[in-house]
Amino acid sequence: MNGRHANGEDEDEQCPLITSGNDTDSGTLIMQHSHDNLWMLSHTGYKRLIEVRRTGIDPTYLDSRLAVIERFGMATVMHESDTEALSLAGFIQPVAPGTDDDAVRQKYQRNPLENVSRINYEITTRCNFTCMHCRNGGTAELTDTNIAGLTETGRVFLNLGIRRFDFIGGEVSKYGNGWLKLSNQLHAIDKGSDWPEPLAVTLYTNGWWLEHTDIQAAGNHYPTEADYLADLKSNGVTHILFSIDGQEALHDKWRKHPGLFQRVLAGLPRVIESGLKPRLSLVVRPDEDISLNYLKPFADAIYGVSVDSMDKLRSDPFNHFSHLIDVGRASDMRCGKVPLTHLPANLIRCKAFFRPAPTLRIMANGEIGICPLMHGEEGYGNIHRRPLVDLLNTMHETPLYRLHASGEIEYRLKELDREAFGKRFDHVCAVRIALNRLALAEKGMYVGSIAKSYHAQATSAEKLFDDISR
Numbered sequence: 001m002n003g004r005h006a007n008g009e010d011e012d013e014q015c016p017l018i019t020s021g022n023d024t025d026s027g028t029l030i031m032q033h034s035h036d037n038l039w040m041l042s043h044t045g046y047k048r049l050i051e052v053r054r055t056g057i058d059p060t061y062l063d064s065r066l067a068v069i070e071r072f073g074m075a076t077v078m079h080e081s082d083t084e085a086l087s088l089a090g091f092i093q094p095v096a097p098g099t100d101d102d103a104v105r106q107k108y109q110r111n112p113l114e115n116v117s118r119i120n121y122e123i124t125t126r127c128n129f130t131c132m133h134c135r136n137g138g139t140a141e142l143t144d145t146n147i148a149g150l151t152e153t154g155r156v157f158l159n160l161g162i163r164r165f166d167f168i169g170g171e172v173s174k175y176g177n178g179w180l181k182l183s184n185q186l187h188a189i190d191k192g193s194d195w196p197e198p199l200a201v202t203l204y205t206n207g208w209w210l211e212h213t214d215i216q217a218a219g220n221h222y223p224t225e226a227d228y229l230a231d232l233k234s235n236g237v238t239h240i241l242f243s244i245d246g247q248e249a250l251h252d253k254w255r256k257h258p259g260l261f262q263r264v265l266a267g268l269p270r271v272i273e274s275g276l277k278p279r280l281s282l283v284v285r286p287d288e289d290i291s292l293n294y295l296k297p298f299a300d301a302i303y304g305v306s307v308d309s310m311d312k313l314r315s316d317p318f319n320h321f322s323h324l325i326d327v328g329r330a331s332d333m334r335c336g337k338v339p340l341t342h343l344p345a346n347l348i349r350c351k352a353f354f355r356p357a358p359t360l361r362i363m364a365n366g367e368i369g370i371c372p373l374m375h376g377e378e379g380y381g382n383i384h385r386r387p388l389v390d391l392l393n394t395m396h397e398t399p400l401y402r403l404h405a406s407g408e409i410e411y412r413l414k415e416l417d418r419e420a421f422g423k424r425f426d427h428v429c430a431v432r433i434a435l436n437r438l439a440l441a442e443k444g445m446y447v448g449s450i451a452k453s454y455h456a457q458a459t460s461a462e463k464l465f466d467d468i469s470r
């Protein structure tokens, strides 16, 4: 039997499972017949290898060891120092007895980290606004102040080639004490690395501090807005994403802050002046004109006045577009457009839960998450209880991953309490979240009240639907 590459093609080298252990040395590696002392790449090891190849950076000595193991699927690492260094980095793991070559290849091909390219640091769930549509509505207020612990997670992600870190909140700029230190540390750790893409650190904000003086922001005091912007810049922030929810009247109404839309627009040149890049985090409603032409003044301010500034805004990955989804406080806005009985079960399964792209989240309570609509005990593990590398390397064993990877979630639709949730919904993700919580609660992993998490009551949803259809 010949060995195979991860893409399934045969290759000339003999399979390590049938090569005898004596001196078929491939540098420092010996391939052998039994499973004793056999190692394979972990998810993080394989991710590192993918990114080294994708970016074309010079592989380190250990990267070359990873490449050899990947080539043969599994291998015995001969030099003790290699084994030690690779397993210390979490890049290799022992092969479980009974694991065959196909299982190893399949694991490489299904690496949950493969498409992850951004990390969201939530830092805090606290916010100084109570926006009408906030998906975080009802979330417990907490802030992660363990900046040293978060810095270590940053070290792991940087080593895996992650180049973008988003600080999202809550309102991090107001309550995320220590977040700027973390931003600073990410750059310090990254210094001297040869990843070709520059490191990006973004701040998502509602813009409360624009035009303010005596700004109290995340534990610091700034006499002026310019001082605040200068400090963001000096701590390595590269982009500021301002939330915009729709046209002026709607934005200011949903945010409950008259004049905010214009303050954000007027503030963009000052952000540019400070050396930072302003961008937008946009909520797009289902009934909205998808041209989003009301954003043209923002596009002109950000990219310069031109006929194609809106194209630039739409195609720039640093602008964030998200749908209005009827969860959290937005569930009170539910119109109930779709009856639950019309929802095909196969739409419930969401690939993001087992092939996250592009974002992984570290929530304020230390939980690793994927879906921005899920809070609290999401089911991928907690960085305050286990090392991040362990969590990343066992993601495929976790409840939420399995729930969606196996398709089990589809069979849970019939378990939804239709009195509490309502018989209609607007966006399929609202149903997905409800079913996830139901499944996690069964496993003792969702700590909130399921019925409360649905938020909207059947009666109000149906009344709204009736009102709209009249």
Ligand code: SF4
Pocket (backbone or CB within 6 Å): 350, 351, 352, 353, 370, 371, 372, 373, 429, 432, 433
């Ligand atoms: S459930 Fe919806 S919002 Fe959550 S990860 Fe899947 S697609 Fe995204």
